[in-house]
Amino acid sequence: MIKISTIVLSICLMNICSGSLLLIDRKNPCRAYGNGSVYDITNLVSQWPVTLKGSGYGGEYYYWWSCAGNTRYCEDADTAVCQQRTDGPSIQYNAGNVSPQLWFGVFNGAATQVNLSWDIIYPNRQSNPSLIDGSGIRVTVVHFIVDPNVEKPLLTMNGENKYTEYSITVRGKCIGQPAINRTSFVQGYCDPQTGQVVPGLFMNEIQSYFS
Numbered sequence: 001m002i003k004i005s006t007i008v009l010s011i012c013l014m015n016i017c018s019g020s021l022l023l024i025d026r027k028n029p030c031r032a033y034g035n036g037s038v039y040d041i042t043n044l045v046s047q048w049p050v051t052l053k054g055s056g057y058g059g060e061y062y063y064w065w066s067c068a069g070n071t072r073y074c075e076d077a078d079t080a081v082c083q084q085r086t087d088g089p090s091i092q093y094n095a096g097n098v099s100p101q102l103w104f105g106v107f108n109g110a111a112t113q114v115n116l117s118w119d120i121i122y123p124n125r126q127s128n129p130s131l132i133d134g135s136g137i138r139v140t141v142v143h144f145i146v147d148p149n150v151e152k153p154l155l156t157m158n159g160e161n162k163y164t165e166y167s168i169t170v171r172g173k174c175i176g177q178p179a180i181n182r183t184s185f186v187q188g189y190c191d192p193q194t195g196q197v198v199p200g201l202f203m204n205e206i207q208s209y210f211s
């Protein structure tokens, strides 16, 4: 028993659970909070959805990712990631929903963490699963890595890693991570569009907003 739970825990830690569960903003699904920190990817790309290309079951696919949904390709507006074969018939598959999303990251002291990383997991809403086309069992994991050597956000579609699990990596100096301006001591998040630290609300200020 002990052995099994240890194994499960270490698998969990390696693969997905890279941090604590963050609090997702109720009005903006592209934003989440830790304790005294804010993560905001609203301006990660100039326009959502962003189009990525990568491998998938049986060939190459387009993947349209939109952190607030409305991928424009999948019918369901709650779709975060929509996929379609680049060569085959234009059938779209929902590869992860916005509403059940989970953000895992550093909860305490994120703004001072060196080489911070965090994850967003977009599982399918399982309201209408189908074992014929995989509806309901798809999940996309987006892994964010703050890298001071990468000037502009670099988005990579890693394709389908395990059956119906898709993965995207976002790497860059300024990718919406919690940050502090070393000159003004303004605390907030690094805005990918401007490279500036934008002040943000913090957990103590938003507690009433969650209750």
Ligand SMILES: *[C@@H]1O[C@H](CO)[C@@H](O)[C@H](O)[C@H]1NC(C)=O
Pocket: 035, 036, 108
């Ligand atoms: C949040 O941070 C404050 C100040 O650092 C600390 O006292 C408090 O225990 C933290 N809360 C949680 C839930 O970790």
Ligand SMILES: *[C@@H]1O[C@H](CO)[C@@H](O)[C@H](O)[C@H]1NC(C)=O
Pocket: 114, 115, 147, 148, 149
């Ligand atoms: C942070 O990342 C940079 C670039 O990948 C690397 O050179 C450096 O060693 C890392 N620092 C720590 C403390 O992990």
Ligand SMILES: *[C@@H]1O[C@H](CO)[C@@H](O)[C@H](O)[C@H]1NC(C)=O
Pocket: 181, 182, 183, 184, 195, 196, 197, 198
């Ligand atoms: C930090 O603040 C200073 C003074 O307000 C400003 O000139 C600078 O652009 C800011 N830097 C970042 C990265 O936000």
